[in-house]
Amino acid sequence: MKETSPLPDPFSNSFHPNPLAQPASLATDRDMSIDELRAEATRAVDWVADYLSGLESQPVIPPVAPGDIRRSLPESAPEHGESMDAIFSDLESRIAPGLTHWNHPSFFAYFNASSSGPGMIAELIAAAINSNSMIWQTCPAAHELEELTAGWLRRWMGLPESFRGLFTDGGSASTFHALAAARQTVTEVDWRQNGGRGAPELRLYVTEHTHSSIHKAMLALGLGLSCIREVACDDRMRMSADGLREAIEADLQAGRRPFAVVATLGTTSVTSVDPVADIAEVCRQFELWLHVDAAHGGAAALLPEQRHLFDGWQHADSIVVNPHKWLMVPLDLSVLYTRHPDVLRDAFSLVPAYLQTTTDLPASEPDSLGNMMDYGLSLGRRFRALKLWFVLRYFGRQGLIDRLRGHLESARWLAQQIDLHPKIERVAPVPLSTVCFRAVPPRDSEDGNAFNRRWLQAIHRTGEIYLSPTELGGRFVLRFVVSGLRTERRHVEAAWSLLCHRLDELYSD
Numbered sequence: 001m002k003e004t005s006p007l008p009d010p011f012s013n014s015f016h017p018n019p020l021a022q023p024a025s026l027a028t029d030r031d032m033s034i035d036e037l038r039a040e041a042t043r044a045v046d047w048v049a050d051y052l053s054g055l056e057s058q059p060v061i062p063p064v065a066p067g068d069i070r071r072s073l074p075e076s077a078p079e080h081g082e083s084m085d086a087i088f089s090d091l092e093s094r095i096a097p098g099l100t101h102w103n104h105p106s107f108f109a110y111f112n113a114s115s116s117g118p119g120m121i122a123e124l125i126a127a128a129i130n131s132n133s134m135i136w137q138t139c140p141a142a143h144e145l146e147e148l149t150a151g152w153l154r155r156w157m158g159l160p161e162s163f164r165g166l167f168t169d170g171g172s173a174s175t176f177h178a179l180a181a182a183r184q185t186v187t188e189v190d191w192r193q194n195g196g197r198g199a200p201e202l203r204l205y206v207t208e209h210t211h212s213s214i215h216k217a218m219l220a221l222g223l224g225l226s227c228i229r230e231v232a233c234d235d236r237m238r239m240s241a242d243g244l245r246e247a248i249e250a251d252l253q254a255g256r257r258p259f260a261v262v263a264t265l266g267t268t269s270v271t272s273v274d275p276v277a278d279i280a281e282v283c284r285q286f287e288l289w290l291h292v293d294a295a296h297g298g299a300a301a302l303l304p305e306q307r308h309l310f311d312g313w314q315h316a317d318s319i320v321v322n323p324h325k326w327l328m329v330p331l332d333l334s335v336l337y338t339r340h341p342d343v344l345r346d347a348f349s350l351v352p353a354y355l356q357t358t359t360d361l362p363a364s365e366p367d368s369l370g371n372m373m374d375y376g377l378s379l380g381r382r383f384r385a386l387k388l389w390f391v392l393r394y395f396g397r398q399g400l401i402d403r404l405r406g407h408l409e410s411a412r413w414l415a416q417q418i419d420l421h422p423k424i425e426r427v428a429p430v431p432l433s434t435v436c437f438r439a440v441p442p443r444d445s446e447d448g449n450a451f452n453r454r455w456l457q458a459i460h461r462t463g464e465i466y467l468s469p470t471e472l473g474g475r476f477v478l479r480f481v482v483s484g485l486r487t488e489r490r491h492v493e494a495a496w497s498l499l500c501h502r503l504d505e506l507y508s509d
């Protein structure tokens with residue numbers, strides 16, 4: 001049986017050392033008073049300002065063991081309300097020590113998601129407004145700002161007006177919706193009425209570098225992982241359009257039913273960029289739905305000098321771009337663009353009597369998608385557009401371009417250092433701002449994967465920087481992603497020096 005630590009007694013005064021944590025009578029019989037709200041919100045903003053300004057001196061990864069945070073907190077919720085003093089005190093002493101700092105300038109792991117000041121402020125306001133834009137009437141401003149900001153971003157990325165944008169909570173959700181729409185194009189089956197009953201053997205085409213959210217979408221849609229076919233890649237880890245054509249032809253000959261292709265612009269491990277123009281041509285030839293996963297990479301389409309990587313994405317049927325990854329918008333916000341909102345609507349629209357409205361928005365506003373609840377699984381929808389609106393306005397197109405350009409330049413600088421280093425090899429091209437590499441072990445006999453794992457552990461033990469690993473062709477590889485809003489060249493230089501130091505130490509062991 002799993003051992004549990006003794007639970008603190010929430011009713012005794014001794015479990016909680018903070019004397020301020022007595023039942024508080026500050027609240028009115030409804031919410032906190034407006035005066036208290038003003039004072040506590042000011043305290044919260046001060047906390048945020050101190051937190052952000054002190055980040056650099058903190059370890060990126062907290063030096064805590066699994067369960068430490070949980071054990072420091074009472075197991076039961078309080079019977080009576082507590083004071084904000086007590087809550088803030090615990091935030092500082094019990095929660096903050098367990099934070100991995102995604103906004104830290106030396107966070108180089110995964111795809112960094114940094115939040116900017118304007119985004120944070122908008123989140124506070126959105127929480128106060130607390131609207132639910134399921135139908136237009138339940139918040140016209142949220143609805144119309146979503147359509148407006150999706151259009152602003154679309155234009156900045158050079159996509160045509162035929163793409164309509166809808167906000168979801170993440171790339172995985174956007175992809176799920178896109179592939180549900182793709183499935184809807186298999187018209188031999190009445191998916192709405194019968195699910196997959198009598199469906200042919202479907203095929204979806206990806207590569208070994210495609211993100212797992214596509215596989216999860218197949219799980220959630222009930223199509224199963226066996227419908228996924230991996231197409232071969234070229235030596236730059238990009239889907240081979242010829243390989244795709246051959247795979248489709250072979251499946252057709254075998255009586256299977258190809259229905260969609262996923263091309264990725266910025267794959268997760270190495271940010272490889274599939275040749276989407278060539279893939280779009282194959283999709284056109286075989287009448288397949290083309291979904292483009294640009295969850296991370298899409299932001300780079302803002303830069304004129306990167307736009308060539310996106311050639312052909314305007315022919316996609318759906319595209320996912322996550323402003324919460326590389327556009328300084330706090331989690332969560334993903335945009336699903338599609339040229340076929342009608343198909344998405346066919347897949348998801350279901351309007352019970354209690355959601356019928358008195359305003360016929362589509363008829364009165366021909367440009368509008370109508371009620372957003374008709375296009376997806378969620379009925380309730382947060383006011384995500386507000387933070388995108390704040391961020392796009394605060395930085396402007398040029399401000400975002402400047403920041404992204406800085407990341408790309410720093411990544412290129414790092415790639416050059418690696419290429420000059422005799423003991424480190426770069427293992428993938430760097431089309432965006434992710435650099436993948438591994439160290440050559442000191443002795444031929446040494447297991448390269450084990451050595452690189454030890455190297456990463458030694459780097460993480462310092463707490464100073466955070467990288468994440470991946471695997472390429474069975475080889476353990478380190479990923480270094482430069483995409484943090486607060487990351488400057490000096491942070492990348494310091495990280496490089498730390499990497500080299502730790503490697504030298506391992507070499508001299």
Ligand SMILES: Cc1ncc(COP(=O)(O)O)c(C=O)c1O
Nearest residue numbers: 170171172211213267268293295
């Ligand atoms: C290429 C790609 N697509 C999709 C996703 C999933 O995005 P989310 O985490 O917002 O669900 C990720 C996440 O890193 C990704 O790298």
